[in-house]
Amino acid sequence: MSQDVLGALSMANVRDYQYYMAERGWSTATVQRRLVSLNRFGVWLVKRGHAKTNPLAEMELPRKRRPLPRVVDWEILAAAVRAESKSRDAAILGVLVYAGLRRGEVVGLSVGDFAPMAATLHVLGKGNKDRLISLPKPAQRMLKAYLASRPEVRPEAPLFVTAAGPRITHKVVTRVVHRIAERIGRHLHPHMFRHSYATELLDRGADIRDIRDLLGHESVATTEIYTHVSAARQRRVVELLEKPVARRPKAKTLAAKEAGAIRSASVPPPKND
Structure with missing residues (x-):
């Protein structure tokens, strides 16, 4: 060469x-x-x-x-889910908006993964990692209403099925979300529910480590991206500059007080005759 x-x-x-x-x-x-x-x-x-x-x-x-996640006001999504009339679709949207599940995690759920008494949902996430999520009451009601239409279903059966009976696919979740998007006049995809869920929890003061566990992130560093899109969190931080702060004593004054206290402690008390 x-x-x-x-x-x-x-x-x-x-x-x-x-x-x-x-x-x-x-x-x-x-x-x-x-x-x-x-x-x-x-x-x-x-x-x-x-x-x-x-x-x-x-x-x-x-x-x-790394682009910041796109979010939609969580209250808008929650209201759209509550207005859904089809029980299956309402339950699908419920675990998206109230549990922040990934699309694949929704598809992979089985009936036995939902524990009504404990109000929890067992989720198999990325890398076959298990996590247990506590469900808010609206999500519980939606899942119970959907399962009421399938009273004799076995625990190992798919949680969400098509009209023909087999487990739903990723496309079904996407279609359900797109139908909601048309209704509210917003561009939506399934993962935006997850972003909005995490940001809403952060806005309401949830610990970022708890959010990490709910989302199934391996590291809190992955979850920290939501701190950049949380307007409420940033507002709470900058409001610290608006609060009055007690004036700190000057160093010389503080030193003089400490010296006086030491001298007073070293002088023995007068003896009583």
């Missing part, structure tokens, strides 16, 4: 290439893919003996921007 080719593969040239891609408005994902390819080429050169070291080994890749 010619030395001209090897010489062109340098950090300076790759940095110029990055500037070129940025000027062209290429996406972060595209830039990442191209830089990774160049880095792999450098690794290949070392393995084949064309270069002693990879000149791009210390290259840093641009980080993808």
